[in-house]
Amino acid sequence: MSLSIQNLHLAHGKHVLFNDISLPAIAAGSLVAVLGPNGVGKSSLVKSLAGIHSYKGEAKLNDFELSSMTQYQRLKHLGYVPQALPQASSLLAYEVVMSSAKSLAANESSMRITEKVEQAFMTLGITSLAMKPMHKLSGGQKQMISLAQALVREPSLYLLDEPTSALDLNWQIRVLEAVRSEVTQKQSIGLLISHDINLALRYCDQIILLAPNELLSAGSPMQSLTSQNIRRAYNVDARIEKCSKGYPIVLVDQAL
Numbered sequence: 001m002s003l004s005i006q007n008l009h010l011a012h013g014k015h016v017l018f019n020d021i022s023l024p025a026i027a028a029g030s031l032v033a034v035l036g037p038n039g040v041g042k043s044s045l046v047k048s049l050a051g052i053h054s055y056k057g058e059a060k061l062n063d064f065e066l067s068s069m070t071q072y073q074r075l076k077h078l079g080y081v082p083q084a085l086p087q088a089s090s091l092l093a094y095e096v097v098m099s100s101a102k103s104l105a106a107n108e109s110s111m112r113i114t115e116k117v118e119q120a121f122m123t124l125g126i127t128s129l130a131m132k133p134m135h136k137l138s139g140g141q142k143q144m145i146s147l148a149q150a151l152v153r154e155p156s157l158y159l160l161d162e163p164t165s166a167l168d169l170n171w172q173i174r175v176l177e178a179v180r181s182e183v184t185q186k187q188s189i190g191l192l193i194s195h196d197i198n199l200a201l202r203y204c205d206q207i208i209l210l211a212p213n214e215l216l217s218a219g220s221p222m223q224s225l226t227s228q229n230i231r232r233a234y235n236v237d238a239r240i241e242k243c244s245k246g247y248p249i250v251l252v253d254q255a256l
Contacts, residue, residue, distance in 0.1 A: 001028040001062050001156060003189050008057040010041065010048055017041035020057075021215045023208065028187040031180055033200035033221075035193075036210030037234055042193045043083065045210075046159045049191070050080040061157055061189075076104055079155030081163050085142040086149075088135035093145045096134060097121070100149035120152040123178050139166040147175065151182060158183065158190040164199075172196070176203045197250045201225065209233055225250060 003026040010018040018041060026032055034042050048055040049066055051074050059066045061077060069077070086096065098117050105113045121127045126144050129137065137145065143166045150158060158179065164172040176192075180203050183190045191208075194200050200207060200221065207224035209216040211233045217224040222240070230238045230250065237253040 001187065001189065002026060003157060003191075004058065004060045004063075006058040008048075008055055008059060010044055010053065010055045012044070016213065017044050018215070019213065023215075023218045026189055026206065028189060029184055030205045031183045031190040031192060031203060032206040032208060033192050033194050033204040034208045034210070035195075035197060035200060035225075035233070036216075037212075040210045040212055040233075042210060043161050046080070046161050046191060046193060047082075049157075050074070050078055050159050052080075075153065077156045078159060079150035079153060079157065080159040081146050081150050081161060083161045083165065085139055085166070086134060086146050090133050090135060092130070093126075093132055093134060093137065093141075093148075094121075094130040096145055097148045097152055101152040104153055116152050116154070120148040123151060123182065124148055125174055125178075140168070140171060143167060144171070144175070147179075151178075154186060154188075156188050158188060158192075160190060160192045162193050162195070164194070164196070172199065179203075197225065197230075201248050201250065222248060231256070 005023040008018055008021045034045065036042055044053055047053045049059055051066065051069065055067065097120060101113050101117050121130050124144055124147060129141055134142065143163065147163055164175050167175060176199060179190055192204065204221060206219060207221050208218045209224045209229055216229050216233055225240060227239055230236065235256045237256060238250050240248055241251055243249050
């Protein structure tokens with residue numbers, strides 16, 4: 001399985017976000033961070049792949065054009081987690097995730113569906129939330145339920161729009177470890193929008209670094225996140241160092 005993006009053109013009205021962007025093919029088992037400053041089009045890119053915005057060019061999953069997918073095919077193959085949190089309701093968190101699981105479960109037994117739902121809660125470490133109504137959950141807890149809705153469907157491609165934005169550091173680590181594990185074990189592909197460069201360095205196989213109207217780099221974290229590229233993207237002076245455990249980290253010296 002692979003994701004291929006070629007000659008992608010994306011615009012909002014007359015405002016062009018991307019013009020003729022092509023990426024190296026992304027292989028199964030890859031977790032890829034989409035980085036860049038605010039307003040550069042990260043969310044628009046993910047929404048386009050999810051079928052929410054239209055685009056010109058090619059975006060293929062296993063040689064199947066994403067824009068040609070039916071709604072059912074998108075539900076089956078794409079796991080889109082938006083920035084917007086699930087709506088507050090009296091439904092239990094368990095019921096919300098179960099509904100997502102049942103949307104694709106025509107040929108699965110009720111026992112298997114239940115197992116998948118329970119596994120999603122266990123994978124994210126949120127079994128304590130299962131019997132709580134959605135309107136009593138915090139923003140971060142709702143974000144975890146949204147991610148559980150994607151995990152339970154076992155998609156081929158995860159499209160995650162800042163899935164840790166409402167979470168504290170402990171839960172950010174848990175989520176990224178869970179997503180990293182799922183992508184590796186299921187040999188799916190994950191595109192992860194993030195503003196945390198250091199977490200992306202630690203957990204992602206590849207980095208797509210965007211600047212206004214421009215793809216700066218797409219490749220391994222150390223290839224993409226050079227001091228020069230970070231300066232061009234974020235307008236800061238920064239350097240790549242290694243922490244005491246050997247993980248690469250970005251240190252920002254000053255804004256320009």
